[in-house]
Structure formats: structure tokens, C-alpha cells
Amino acid sequence: MNICLLTCHSVTNPLNLELARITAPNHLAYAQRHGFSQQTLRMDWEPSKLGFLVALKKLLPQFDMVLTHGSDVLMMNQSITPQQVAQKANHRVGVMFARESHTDWPINNDVGIWWNDPASMAVIDRMIADEPVWRDYAWIWQNHLWNVMQGEPDFAKKITLAMPRDMNASPGGDNEARWKCGDWLCHFLGHNEFTKIPIARLMLKKVSADGSYHGPTTTYRRIKRLSKRDPNLVVLAMPNYEGMAHVETFNASLFALFEAANKAGQTRFVKLDGGGTQTPRMRDLLLYKARNLVVDGKQAGRIGFIDYDMIFNLEQLLKMARHQAPVVGALYPKKKPPFDWCFTPIPGKGTMSNGLQECAEIGTGFKFYDLDVFDAIIAENPQTEYDETVEEFRGHAVNFIFHDQVVDRHRDSEDYTVDRMWRDMGGIVYVDTTVKVGHMMRYDALQLRGNRP
Secondary structure, eight states: OOEEEEEEEESSOHHHHHHHHHHHHHHHHHHHHHTOEEEEEEEOOSSOSHHHHHHHHHHGGGSSEEEEEETTEEESOTTOOHHHHHHHTTOOSSEEEEOOSSSSOSOEEEEEEEESSHHHHHHHHHHHHTHHHHTTSTTHHHHHHHHHHHHOHHHHTTEEEEOHHHHOBOOOSSOOOGGGGTSSEEEOTTOOHHHHHHHHHHHHTTBOTTSOBOOOOOTHHHHSOOSOOEEEEEEEEEEOOTTOTTHHHHHHHHHHHHHHHHTSSSOEEEEEEEOSSOHHHHHHHHHHHHHTOEETTEEEEEEEEEOTTEEOOHHHHHHHHTOOSSEEEEEOBOSSTTOOBSEEEOTTOOOOTTSEEEEEEEOSTEEEEEHHHHHHHHHHOGGGEEEOOSGGGTTOEEEOOSOOEEETTEEEOHHHHHHHHHHHTTOOEEEEEEEEOEEOOHHHHHHHTTOOO
């Protein structure tokens, strides 16, 4: 049987391009294993998928069957063929999609098996003709297809619906069943690009050289945001250390900035100060407060560590606070010559068109995290819990997260330790090269008080 594997992905989203680079070898290996043709459709995915339908209409007559999917799909068990999946569902004509595994939505068209027959062509032609109807729907022609199926029984006969386990396994929800990682394939439904990339890397480690899947894996729980935290409630954790002379001036300026920030949109900021102990411990205590903070019945969803010697503006604060990247830091220079940027690049990882660059670690002077990241780190490292003795927190179970670490006989600060813990779990650390903030020197701080060294 002459079969084509058609992978479709956006060319306008740099994170989607990176995801495609990661998953493409898996798709090609699967096609070559079974003697299938493999093609990639690269296109501007927004605002509609009309281009996909037009391309598929030209491609389908060249093959007996076409399997379509996006770059957010991995073939986990490569011994299974689309013919076997179709046979199991008694899919003999038209197109086959699957239901979703962890939502109420009745159909998902991201993975499809299309026979080269009049029924499939009729579905394609109908969706192309109805583009003015569905182009503004939330899920575009997926919505419209389901609506037509409900209203036109004869049209519905052209579409077979498989169960999620057979054709649309998607890690997510509270059920960690092994099949959700893919008896055949795994579709990263419900994840954004920031979480799809690390999940793809983790899942690929479960596919052996012979194309068989070795699971189960629950690593997606470490990356997927499963909690009820509110991403719009942002804690700004402000460690004050080394008796900084300019704190009063900084606070006066900061108050006005927070007032403006809280009026600037849906993001709500809560400021927490820390002092009276060493910086790593101070960060742990501020993190403890943030993880347990509830405002108006909502748990804080994001934390930004900002040192009192950072120089930044409202636009930079809002951009970092609203970032979708789970871990992202701004560029700022070190205090000592040669004044390099305070982050460690990864060889071969350049800056993407959106200004983001994957890095090994980055300083915590102006850095934002999803609090789910720390929930995941702590869940994976229960040995970090201890009984705090600092008076305010006495008797509380705090976690020893921010601490120095010796790596290759080099002592790294607590900033970098957390990044290594996150990356060891499959997470990614980003630097946003478009956000460059200042790093105040002692001389600058004294000048703010009208003094001279």
C-alpha cells in the first residue's frame, strides 16, 4: 500500500520550529521503517488551516492513504501501522479522527487517517467551501466539522471516530495511565510550545533504536501545569542583603512602579521582602511564602526574584511577569570585570527570532518562574525539606532549594543550582535577550544617598 506521512507545522513561531527539529527524525524513522513516503508541510498556521486542506487535496490522489499530524506528535510504538489502527476501528472509507482523552471536546483533527476515496475528498471540499463559516471559530474547522456531522447524518458517515487511546493519546489530566504516553503515538494536546519541547525530549528517551516504546513515563507531570495556581497573581520576591545603602530610595521608586503595574492590566503583583539572613536562605523563605500565598481565594502562580540592585522599568517588569516561559531571566551584567552577561549559554543554542535563547543557567537578579516549577522540583526532591529555625518560620517545613553547589571543582551560586535541578528533570531555562536591565554598583548606591566613596 502506498502511504504518505504528512507532518504539518508553523514557520512563524520559533518555538514550533524548534519542536519540529526535535520530532522530525522520529517521523522520518517511522516512515522509513515501513517504506512510507514522508513529507513536511511548512506554513503560516494562522489565522486558518485552509492552506493545509488545499495542500492535502493535491497530495491525497497520489497515495492510497495519508496520515496527517503536527510536529507535536511522536510515534512511540513504531511497529504499529496506520492500516492496523484503521482496521481496529473498522475504518474503510473516508477520514478517521479521534476523540480527546482529557477534555469534553468530542473530536480532535490534529491526527487524521485519510483514505484516497470520494468520501475523503468530499470532506476536504466541504471544509474548503465552508471556510468563511469556520475561520473565526475558536478551533476553526475542527469546530465546524463536528457541527456538520451533527446536522447531516449522511455527511457524518464519511468520518470515523476512534477512541483516544488508539489514535490521540495525550498526556494530561489527573489520570497517569500508561497509554496516555502513547500505545501508538503521543500527541502533546493541551501543552503550549514552552512545555511541548521538554516533553518531546523526555518522551524520545523512551523510544528505543528498534522503534519500540519503553514506558511507562510520568515525566510530563513535572512540566505540565496541572495545578490550580493563578498565572496572573505574581509574587515579586525582593531579597535585601549586604546592608544595601540605597534600599529606602529603591523602595520609594518601587512603590510607584507597583502602583502603575497593578493598574496596567490583568496581572496583579504582591511584593514580599526578605532580610536578616544569608541570600540563599532568604530566597528559600521568600519562596515558601510565595508558594503558600492565597489572595482572594487564589494561589499565586508566578514568582519573580528581583534584587535591590537591579535597574529596570515598568515595561520590562510586565513583560517578564507575563512570560509564558516557565523559567526565564533577563540579561544583566556581572558586577566585576569583564562585566559579562550573567548567564551560561549552551553551545549551538542561538537566539530565536522572538529573542529567547535556551541557556544552561542564568542569574536570579531579575528572573521569573512559574511556581509550578518549584512544586515539581520539591516533589522530585523530598529530601530538601527541613524544619526552619528562623523565628518567623520556626516549626514550618521549608525546602532547601537555593544553595551553592560544586561542579567540576567550581563553586556555583544558588542561582545556578535551581536551574540545574530543573534541567535535570527535563525543563528548559531561557534568557530573554530583549530584556536588558541594569546592575547597580556600590558607588552608584552611595550616590543615590548623596554620598561619595
